[in-house]
Amino acid sequence: MACDWSRYWRSPDRPIEAMHAHFARHVYHRHSHDTYSFGITEDGAQAxxxxxAAHTSTPGMVMAFNPDDPHDGRAADALGFTYRIVHLGPELVTEVLGGRAGLPLFAExxxxxxxxAAALRALHAALLGGAPALRRDELLAVTVEAMVRRAATRPVTPATPGGVAARARALLHDRPFDDVTADDLAEAAGTSRFAVYRAFRAAYGMAPSDYQRLLRLREARRLIARGVPIGETAARTGFADQSHLTRWFSRCFGLTPAAYRAAAA
Structure with missing residues (x-):
């Protein structure tokens, strides 16, 4: 069995990142990104x-995740899978599209x-291959335009869930690093603890505790990208220690905080 490996690239000044990886043993914990994430499977099958719903991506298939789409991931068999993925901040997608008709929504x-697949593969190769900035921007425009034209259901911003789930989510965003309790969420949402849990799961695809951890991991990514030491980042984002942060960072993003820090363009 081939060993797991990953190679990561991130822009130092724009919301764009890319990864090329092979995973046979690694299993992604359920998570989401605050970006659009477009991937292509090169070899094997990713479930x-x-x-x-359950999905499987096989060679040549394109994966399209909207911001905050919860998902997991694993190899469909013992041989593993190889894939490329690009993460694009919504503000960058808006810039490419010229701000017209809001943000796109990918239903599938x-x-x-x-x-x-060809457009995405070319963009990814340019990012990891050190292509000139002008060429990267051209391929970025081609890929985003193609994704929206050929795969988006309609160019609109998805509706935001309201009511109980939205009030609980707002509290988590206000206090991402605090020890928020189920009673805190119930009080903010104006209902019972169990009603909050059910509504939150239905609206956002994960439990409130998982969502809060994800908010902490996103902030950890930002701090690490700015050069904040990993141990200090762990302390500032509510993790018990550096190993605790590293464990969850790897489960959700497929690489360690140290590898992410080293992935500057």
Missing amino acids: FTCRG PVVHDPAL
Whole structure:
């Protein structure tokens, strides 16, 4: 069995990152990104759940995740899978599209479209291959335009869940590093603890505690990218220690905080 490996690239000044990886043993914990994430499977098969259904991506298929789409991921068999993925901040997608008609929405997380796959593969190769900035921007424009034209259901911003779930989510965003309790969420939402749990799971695809951990991990990524030491980052983002942060960072993002720190362009 081949060993797991990953190679990561991130821009130092724009919300764009890319990873090339092979995983046979690694299993992604359920998580989401605050970016659009477009991936392509090169070899093997990747199984994952997203939006309440099970999916499998095989060679040539494109994966499209909206911001905050909860999903997991694992190899569908012992041979593992190799894939490329690009993460694009919503503000960058808006810039590419010229701000027209709001942000796109991708209803299907797996798309079989050779033209999209070719565009995404070219963009990814340019990012990890050190192509000139002008060429990267050109391929970025081609890929985003193609994704929206060929795979988006409609160019609108997805509706934000309201009511109980939204009030609980707002509290977690206000206090991401605090020891928030179920009673705190119930008080903020104006209902029982169990009603909050059910509503939150239905609206956001994960438990409130998982969502709070994800907020902490996102802030950890930002701090690490700014050069804050990993131990200090762990303390500032509510993790027990550096090893605790490293364990969850790897489970959700597929690489260690140290590897992410080293992935500057």
